[in-house]
Amino acid sequence: MQTNINSEIGKLEGVIIHPPGSEVENMTPENAERALYSDILNLSIASQEYAQLAQVLEKISKVFTIKELLADILDNNAAKDELLQRICNHECVTGMDEKLARNSSETLANLLIEGVLLERNNLTNYLSNEKFLMRPLHNLFFTRDSAMGMNGNMLIGRMANPVREREAMISEAIFNYHPLFETTTLNPLKPQNGIPFDNKATLEGGDFQVIRDDIYVIGTGMRTTTQGIDFVIENIKQHKNGIHHLIVQELPSQPESFIHLDMVFTNLNTDECMVYEPVVYGLSRYKTIYIRIDNGKVKISEKPNIPEALKQLGIDLKPITCGGKKDPWTQEREQWHSGANFLAFAPGKIIGYERNVNTLEELNNNGYEIIKAVDFIDGKVNVDDYNKCVVSIAGSELARGGGGARCMTMPFKRAAVNW
Numbered sequence: 001m002q003t004n005i006n007s008e009i010g011k012l013e014g015v016i017i018h019p020p021g022s023e024v025e026n027m028t029p030e031n032a033e034r035a036l037y038s039d040i041l042n043l044s045i046a047s048q049e050y051a052q053l054a055q056v057l058e059k060i061s062k063v064f065t066i067k068e069l070l071a072d073i074l075d076n077n078a079a080k081d082e083l084l085q086r087i088c089n090h091e092c093v094t095g096m097d098e099k100l101a102r103n104s105s106e107t108l109a110n111l112l113i114e115g116v117l118l119e120r121n122n123l124t125n126y127l128s129n130e131k132f133l134m135r136p137l138h139n140l141f142f143t144r145d146s147a148m149g150m151n152g153n154m155l156i157g158r159m160a161n162p163v164r165e166r167e168a169m170i171s172e173a174i175f176n177y178h179p180l181f182e183t184t185t186l187n188p189l190k191p192q193n194g195i196p197f198d199n200k201a202t203l204e205g206g207d208f209q210v211i212r213d214d215i216y217v218i219g220t221g222m223r224t225t226t227q228g229i230d231f232v233i234e235n236i237k238q239h240k241n242g243i244h245h246l247i248v249q250e251l252p253s254q255p256e257s258f259i260h261l262d263m264v265f266t267n268l269n270t271d272e273c274m275v276y277e278p279v280v281y282g283l284s285r286y287k288t289i290y291i292r293i294d295n296g297k298v299k300i301s302e303k304p305n306i307p308e309a310l311k312q313l314g315i316d317l318k319p320i321t322c323g324g325k326k327d328p329w330t331q332e333r334e335q336w337h338s339g340a341n342f343l344a345f346a347p348g349k350i351i352g353y354e355r356n357v358n359t360l361e362e363l364n365n366n367g368y369e370i371i372k373a374v375d376f377i378d379g380k381v382n383v384d385d386y387n388k389c390v391v392s393i394a395g396s397e398l399a400r401g402g403g404g405a406r407c408m409t410m411p412f413k414r415a416a417v418n419w
Helices: 043-058 066-073 077-090 096-100 105-114 123-127 162-177 226-239 306-311 328-336 357-365 373-377
Strands: 012-017 062-065 132-134 147-150 153-156 184-186 208-212 215-220 243-250 265-267 272-275 288-294 297-303 318-321 343-346 349-353 369-372 389-393 410-414
Touching (some): 043 349, 043 373, 043 389, 066 105, 077 096, 105 162, 153 162, 162 184, 226 288, 288 306, 318 357, 328 357, 369 373, 373 389
Parallel strands (some): 012 062, 215 243, 272 318, 349 389, 369 389
Antiparallel strands (some): 208 215, 243 288, 343 349
8 A cells, every 4th residue: 555645634544553552551650751641541441442443443444553563574584673673772672682583473563562571680680670671662552653644655753752762663664664555764863865864853743744735734842843844844855846835833841731733733624623722823932833845945934823824825724622612721621631633534524532522512513413433333323424523432541641533543545635
């Protein structure tokens, strides 16, 4: 399958997910912050909720899991050797690659995701407070961040926190080696064609949105740096002819619910978007920057906000307010639980948490039919019967992990959109 992401809203044709497993349960209150969580999750409940998301996706798209794709490529000795060497060198466990390589592909995939226990076979290890030699990937079920579709390429994430860097290595290996995919990977750690490497460059998928094949909206804040966006600019300059546009939104560093752009802004339809008003429209010191790239020449200016910048490019999106318009306290509460974070599986057809009742009410007021995931899964409701709809999924536990439906999915193929 040729990877192809030319919008946020085109009919979803291929997506990668990761149902949470024991790597989530291997968090404690002591290491939760290091794992980038503010709380520890109940795996049994989170798994049930995630299964509902997966079942919804399976009815609308081809769905693949990280673990199965990883196990597939580990049957390829070249892929296995390269990936293990990169991971072990990065995590300073020299020589561990040979020991890990003796495992079956399925067992090795589990170890790389769920963690490798520390053997108490010497004094240093015996006295260590760590449980794992190689830590579990607690955040892997947020597959969005480690790789992101950019037209026919896959941008590999340069993760802001070392605890997540193995995720990006796994994603890159999958797209480079799995026979399912036809694509080119672009990695800030491996710049090509003379693009200089910048150690300050970080780039995560939650901050990266393709609006149209020539328009990208990118957030810069806690997870994606301006240097990471410069890497995107340089690739556009070198590989794309014609005019392309970047809209860059500065994000607050606090609270942690503003971690990525898709926590305050997501595209829903050809003419609608979801916004958290205090950040997207509020008067603040956070800038909206417009970057025009015309056959390698770059021009930078400021715009009032993302929707206005898009409107000037011919994409006129009506904003729908996260949390509704009645009460700023309600807006804040629902944004905290990913109320602005929606995954579009077709223009005007989206997936989000059922817990954000005021956001759903606002969507309903704007013509979106609210469909319960269980009714859709059971075949009681057909999304094709509606021009616009929201499939509402359970999220009492998943939302506590700090992300929504967009965060938990990595689309790699979408159909074209008739703008």
